[in-house]
Amino acid sequence: MEALVRQGVDTIFGYPGGVVLPLYDEMLNWPQVKHVLVRHEQCAAHMADGYARATGRVGVCLATSGPGATNLVTGIATAIMDSIPMVAITGNVNSAAIGKDAFQETDIQGITIPITKHNYLVTDVNDLPRVLEEAFFLANTGRKGPVLVDIPKDVFIAMTDAPFPDKVERRGYKLAGAPPVEQVDVVAKLIAEAKKPVIIAGAGVIWSRSWESLRELAEKAQIPVINSLLGLGSFPRDHELSLGMMGMHGEAAGTLAVQEADLVMGIGMRFDDRLTGNTNAFAENAKIVHFDLDPSEIGKTVRPVAWVEGDLAESLKMLVPKVAEKRHDEWVAQVKKWQNEYPLVVPTGKFLSRTVLNSLNQHAGAHAIFSTDVGQHQMWTAQFIKFTQPYHFLSSGGLGTMGYGFPAAIGAKFAHPDKEVWAIVGDGGFQMTLQELQTAVEYEVNVKICLLNNGYLGMVRQWQELFYDNRYSSVEMGSPNFGKLADAYGLKYFQCSRVEDLEETLKQASAHDGPVLCEFVVEMEENVFPMVPAGKSNSNVIMDPALTNGEDYNAVHASWETGHGRRVPGAESEHTSDDVYASGTVTK
Amino acid sequence: MSDVKLPTHSHAISALVQNETGTINRLVSMFRRRGISLASFNAGDCEQPGYSRLTITVNGDDSVLGQTIKQMEKLIDVVECQDLAPDDRVMREVALVSYYPSQISREAVLAVASEYEAKIEHDTENCLVLQYTGPVRLVEKYLEAMQTFPVREIVRSGPCVLKVSDQ
Numbered sequence: 001m002e003a004l005v006r007q008g009v010d011t012i013f014g015y016p017g018g019v020v021l022p023l024y025d026e027m028l029n030w031p032q033v034k035h036v037l038v039r040h041e042q043c044a045a046h047m048a049d050g051y052a053r054a055t056g057r058v059g060v061c062l063a064t065s066g067p068g069a070t071n072l073v074t075g076i077a078t079a080i081m082d083s084i085p086m087v088a089i090t091g092n093v094n095s096a097a098i099g100k101d102a103f104q105e106t107d108i109q110g111i112t113i114p115i116t117k118h119n120y121l122v123t124d125v126n127d128l129p130r131v132l133e134e135a136f137f138l139a140n141t142g143r144k145g146p147v148l149v150d151i152p153k154d155v156f157i158a159m160t161d162a163p164f165p166d167k168v169e170r171r172g173y174k175l176a177g178a179p180p181v182e183q184v185d186v187v188a189k190l191i192a193e194a195k196k197p198v199i200i201a202g203a204g205v206i207w208s209r210s211w212e213s214l215r216e217l218a219e220k221a222q223i224p225v226i227n228s229l230l231g232l233g234s235f236p237r238d239h240e241l242s243l244g245m246m247g248m249h250g251e252a253a254g255t256l257a258v259q260e261a262d263l264v265m266g267i268g269m270r271f272d273d274r275l276t277g278n279t280n281a282f283a284e285n286a287k288i289v290h291f292d293l294d295p296s297e298i299g300k301t302v303r304p305v306a307w308v309e310g311d312l313a314e315s316l317k318m319l320v321p322k323v324a325e326k327r328h329d330e331w332v333a334q335v336k337k338w339q340n341e342y343p344l345v346v347p348t349g350k351f352l353s354r355t356v357l358n359s360l361n362q363h364a365g366a367h368a369i370f371s372t373d374v375g376q377h378q379m380w381t382a383q384f385i386k387f388t389q390p391y392h393f394l395s396s397g398g399l400g401t402m403g404y405g406f407p408a409a410i411g412a413k414f415a416h417p418d419k420e421v422w423a424i425v426g427d428g429g430f431q432m433t434l435q436e437l438q439t440a441v442e443y444e445v446n447v448k449i450c451l452l453n454n455g456y457l458g459m460v461r462q463w464q465e466l467f468y469d470n471r472y473s474s475v476e477m478g479s480p481n482f483g484k485l486a487d488a489y490g491l492k493y494f495q496c497s498r499v500e501d502l503e504e505t506l507k508q509a510s511a512h513d514g515p516v517l518c519e520f521v522v523e524m525e526e527n528v529f530p531m532v533p534a535g536k537s538n539s540n541v542i543m544d545p546a547l548t549n550g551e552d553y554n555a556v557h558a559s560w561e562t563g564h565g566r567r568v569p570g571a572e573s574e575h576t577s578d579d580v581y582a583s584g585t586v587t588k
Numbered sequence: 589m590s591d592v593k594l595p596t597h598s599h600a601i602s603a604l605v606q607n608e609t610g611t612i613n614r615l616v617s618m619f620r621r622r623g624i625s626l627a628s629f630n631a632g633d634c635e636q637p638g639y640s641r642l643t644i645t646v647n648g649d650d651s652v653l654g655q656t657i658k659q660m661e662k663l664i665d666v667v668e669c670q671d672l673a674p675d676d677r678v679m680r681e682v683a684l685v686s687y688y689p690s691q692i693s694r695e696a697v698l699a700v701a702s703e704y705e706a707k708i709e710h711d712t713e714n715c716l717v718l719q720y721t722g723p724v725r726l727v728e729k730y731l732e733a734m735q736t737f738p739v740r741e742i743v744r745s746g747p748c749v750l751k752v753s754d755q
Contacts, residue, residue: 118664296658
């Protein structure tokens with residue numbers, strides 16, 4: 001407990017059990033650390049993760065041995081994939097019983113080796129102060145990530161006078177500092193030469209707190225900025241150079257811009273397959289430049305011509321003064337033309353997930369924290385919520401963990417009691433972790449749940465529709481009566497299934513002082529567009545059929561033009577090719 | 589005898605690691621997870637208490653090698669690691685071969701063994717064990733020659749590599 005307090009930990013998320021009894025007993029002596037009792041250990045990890053993503057600080061979770069520890073696994077794997085600082089503490093059976101298949105014994109160290117930045121089994125209490133200090137240091141420095149500390153029951157009970165180290169030193173762990181100046185010079189020169197540059201900014205910009213430098217760079221050389229999914233918030237969406245997310249379900253302008261660009265600068269991102277599409281056809285006309293803290297990311301999926309290894313906080317600061325002021329008016333005009341030609345659309349006359357999220361953006365997009373599960377609603381959130389600040393978008397990007405959104409929102413709300421926090425979930429994901437409704441009610445956690453209920457596992461259904469000939473297999477999702485469920489748990493519930501009620505529902509949900517479950521009964525079969533089919537080139541982006549099939553829609557243009565979401569009833573697109581959808585190819 | 593070159597697609601990596609619970613597990617797990625195939629893996633104590641020096645040989649092209657080194661360096665336990673080119677290293681492997689003496693011509697086996705300066709390590713009525721230490725390529729040639737006789741068992745240590753430096 002002393003170690004936690006030393007680290008400034010104010011909240012831990014956990015679940016007790018036999019071998020962690022000594023720790024839970026000791027906890028009563030440390031009232032400055034709040035323990036949140038969850039209803040499933042997976043959610044303790046997700047809450048710690050949500051707490052970390054919303055603050056930039058280390059999230060802490062705690063579980064007992066055996067099943068308690070294994071239940072953390074999905075949450076830890078979620079954190080490693082997105083480089084989230086987390087310390088997971090698990091109890092284990094007495095040291096003497098380890099390896100003897102004792103009751104509730106599991107080799108959690110062995111299990112979590114591939115999904116932790118580092119992990120420990122502490123068998124000597126004299127090591128404990130050093131190990132805990134190291135665990136927090138490792139989790140929260142360099143490329144961040146989860147660290148697990150497994151502590152046998154007898155070690156919890158034993159006393160030690162071993163001091164906490166003043167400084168953590170590991171010969172095998174060196175923090176990246178400033179990059180070599182030559183690497184930065186090369187990039188500055190490439191920027192000077194470029195005619196059609198773009199930046200793809202990832203979560204590294206957020207975790208290194210470099211968003212100011214990014215903005216300076218973009219403005220100084222007039223470079224459009226695209227975000228990876230987790231990079232949303234690193235560059236304000238209401239900035240005129242912001243193109244939003246690119247990739248499989250990114251906005252078309254960004255995806256097309258990268259295909260057309262002559263310089264693509266990946267900054268604090270990892271050229272993930274959902275972003276690049278087929279890497280052989282990715283940014284074919286461009287020189288690729290990569291900034292990353294982790295040298296193993298450089299050249300892992302795409303081949304950059306130049307790279308800058310090191311802490312973005314240093315490297316971007318070094319780069320900005322070396323870049324000359326520059327205009328790319330023609331290029332930016334071209335990019336904006338794509339934005340106008342292929343806007344995000346919300347077809348009218350139906351009650352769609354997009355209708356809800358577009359409205360939620362207008363209602364709370366500028367100030368609230370949003371978490372999501374995984375699937376269609378996650379992509380629509382990334383598209384329609386116009387994030388302007390870092391630490392406001394919590395989503396499992398790498399692992400794609402359903403059930404993440406609701407507990408992550410609870411974790412974020414504990415970190416930011418004064419902020420409005422929305423969990424955007426689908427009927428599938430919500431049913432994976434809805435037992436935490438009790439946690440929310442018990443602790444009076446004022447989270448707003450936006451449940452988009454379409455009765456399907458929407459993304460899977462969309463793939464079955466598009467790539468498996470409409471052969472729907474195990475994607476219909478029955479649900480309980482959510483109103484009765486909310487009653488049973490004792491929280492406020494709204495149901496909304498009409499556009500007319502939407503604004504009032506959101507208003508009342510926000511105003512209510514306490515957790516709220518808002519169920520939006522939306523159109524069952526709605527697809528996410530644009531879409532780049534898995535493994536295809538980004539040039540094969542499939543546009544929203546509503547743009548060409550004569551359907552009425554509201555176009556949601558870039559927010560820099562009109563404020564949040566301009567409505568253009570029934571606007572005609574300039575793009576007239578009827579076969580956009582069928583052929584899946586856009587001719588530029 | 590001078591060291592020999594491995595085939596171009598095989599690399600010998602030398603690494604210094606801090607010994608903790610799970611260190612070897614963590615390394616091997618990384619190789620398995622990233623689909624890097626290990627040709628050999630060797631670990632033992634070294635001159636620094638609490639640390640081990642490893643020799644790992646992997647097959648693959650330069651990009652596989654580059655990723656392997658970077659992923660190893662990322663592990664907290666790994667203090668240093670490098671791919672050692674033939675000129676920068678001494679690399680040796682031990683091979684033990686045993687025979688049922690009754691099934692072989694002792695003179696013929698020992699004649700081949702002596703060509704390689706292999707040593708007799710165990711010699712009883714039912715078991716003859718020969719030990720040879722040398723560069724990998726010669727270990728392979730040696731074993732080929734020794735297998736012209738009916739072998740009982742063979743074991744190889746996998747290569748051990750040490751960096752040489754005149755500085």
